[in-house]
Amino acid sequence: MSALLLRDLRLAVRAGGGFGLSLAFFLILAVLVPFGVGPDRERLALIAPGILWVGALLAALLSLDRLFQLDWEDGSLEALATAPLPMEGAVAMKAAAHWLTTGLPLVALSPVLGVLLNLAPAGYVWLPLSLLAGTPALSMIGAFGAALTVGVKRGGLLLSLLVLPLYVPTLIFGAEAARRGAEGLPALPVLLMVAAISLAACAALPFAAAAAIRVSLR
Amino acid sequence: MSLWEYANPKKFMETTGWLLPWLTALTALTLGGGLVWGFFLTPDADRFGSTVKILYVHVPSAFIAINAWVMMLVTSLIWLVRRHHVSVLAARAAAPVGMVMTLIALFTGAVWGQPMWGTWWAWDPRLTAFLILFLFYLGYLALWAAIENPDTAADLTSVLCLVGSVFAFLSRYAVYFWAQGLHQGASLSVDRAQHVADVYAYPLWLTMAGFVFLFLTLVFVRTRTEIRARRLSALVARERKAA
Numbered sequence: 418m419s420a421l422l423l424r425d426l427r428l429a430v431r432a433g434g435g436f437g438l439s440l441a442f443f444l445i446l447a448v449l450v451p452f453g454v455g456p457d458r459e460r461l462a463l464i465a466p467g468i469l470w471v472g473a474l475l476a477a478l479l480s481l482d483r484l485f486q487l488d489w490e491d492g493s494l495e496a497l498a499t500a501p502l503p504m505e506g507a508v509a510m511k512a513a514a515h516w517l518t519t520g521l522p523l524v525a526l527s528p529v530l531g532v533l534l535n536l537a538p539a540g541y542v543w544l545p546l547s548l549l550a551g552t553p554a555l556s557m558i559g560a561f562g563a564a565l566t567v568g569v570k571r572g573g574l575l576l577s578l579l580v581l582p583l584y585v586p587t588l589i590f591g592a593e594a595a596r597r598g599a600e601g602l603p604a605l606p607v608l609l610m611v612a613a614i615s616l617a618a619c620a621a622l623p624f625a626a627a628a629a630i631r632v633s634l635r
Numbered sequence: 636m637s638l639w640e641y642a643n644p645k646k647f648m649e650t651t652g653w654l655l656p657w658l659t660a661l662t663a664l665t666l667g668g669g670l671v672w673g674f675f676l677t678p679d680a681d682r683f684g685s686t687v688k689i690l691y692v693h694v695p696s697a698f699i700a701i702n703a704w705v706m707m708l709v710t711s712l713i714w715l716v717r718r719h720h721v722s723v724l725a726a727r728a729a730a731p732v733g734m735v736m737t738l739i740a741l742f743t744g745a746v747w748g749q750p751m752w753g754t755w756w757a758w759d760p761r762l763t764a765f766l767i768l769f770l771f772y773l774g775y776l777a778l779w780a781a782i783e784n785p786d787t788a789a790d791l792t793s794v795l796c797l798v799g800s801v802f803a804f805l806s807r808y809a810v811y812f813w814a815q816g817l818h819q820g821a822s823l824s825v826d827r828a829q830h831v832a833d834v835y836a837y838p839l840w841l842t843m844a845g846f847v848f849l850f851l852t853l854v855f856v857r858t859r860t861e862i863r864a865r866r867l868s869a870l871v872a873r874e875r876k877a878a
Binding site: 561565566568569572575578579581582583585586589590593614622625628629632633635 | 767770771773774777778781782787790791794795797798799802803805806809810812813
């Protein structure tokens with residue numbers, strides 16, 4: 418399992434991986450939004466948690482289609498299916514690698530971008546915290562979507578369509594936790610909801626995703 | 636005699652072929668009767684004027700939109716567990732019907748909301764939940780269309796339907812948490828007090844029955860079409876092999 422994780426991490430970080438792309442996208446969004454809505458500091462502070470959450474979600478979405486696609490095309494997914502490691506474990510590791518290369522950097526980058534969007538002081542704690550709790554769910558749900566569309570040629574659009582409604586609860590609770598935190602309201606219960614969604618997704622979805630991959634490999 | 640006999644396509648075709656004319660007539664009777672009764676034979680309501688009559692399309696279509704998904708969930712489960720092809724074909728047949736019902740509910744809601752709430756659309760929990768349900772239908776149908784092998788497509792869409800149901804349920808409560816609504820509570824209920832005066836409720840129950848029969852008729856027709864399409868492609872494949 419750790420060998421698979423390390424392999425995926427190496428592939429992602431080296432040339433051709435989606436590592437830099439998601440971060441660049443996140444940065445571009447945070448820089449462009451003030452140009453779009455105007456430099457009014459109060460307005461920016463109002464929308465900062467929501468914009469950064471939507472940005473993190475879209476950045477995660479951006480790199481999903483390469484999660485299984487490349488392994489599918491060069492046959493290493495079939496090799497993985499015959500390996501002693503159960504497919505559920507392989508899917509979980511792939512999602513973990515995706516999270517480590519997109520989710521975690523986004524968490525680290527979010528306070529910096531919060532400065533650009535005039536995030537309220539308390540938000541510097543709650544926004545990264547809510548992203549830390551929520552991005553594993555984004556990676557895991559995304560891995561499920563990628564597993565469903567692995568056999569589809571140019572399935573990127575389909576993948577986005579499938580994943581879009583699945584992301585709604587995570588986004589609602591995640592952005593709400595960040596917003597409440599930034600405004601000084603009690604945010605802990607909402608944060609726990611986000612964490613619950615992440616944990617449930619990580620516990621249950623590898624089975625669904627592995628089933629989907631097995632069907633596609635049949 | 637058990638329900639599983641109808642998993643046999645031949646038996647299913649025979650039974651539905653016999654049932655369909657009756658079901659169609661029943662649909663025409665209840666739906667036509669309910670709509671005529673509701674549209675022309677009830678008075679305008681005090682505050683709502685004639686817009687109250689949108690109720691007769693809005694409530695039943697919303698009811699079908701949700702229950703079509705529940706039916707897809709059940710039939711998908713049956714496919715995954717017992718591998719009956721008719722079951723998954725019925726799920727596939729119900730999806731477009733459910734999607735159109737979702738659209739009808741959203742559209743009639745917008746037409747009603749404009750004069751009553753002063754807006755076509757609000758990010759109200761019920762409205763938002765229906766928009767998300769529409770996206771689920773769209774994704775389900777897109778996945779069916781994208782995969783060529785019918786059995787692979789059946790498996791993957793069934794898995795999507797199961798996972799999607801969990802998330803649809805979660806979304807429903809998430810949006811209630813997220814926004815306060817304009818939409819009123821349930822209009823009809825079997826066990827609690829009515830929120831609709833009897834003069835409107837009776838035709839409404841009739842149109843509800845009409846929409847249920849309409850749904851059944853459409854699903855049967857579409858499932859029969861799917862079964863025939865399967866038979867046709869099997870015949871074509873056999874011919875090609877023989878040639």
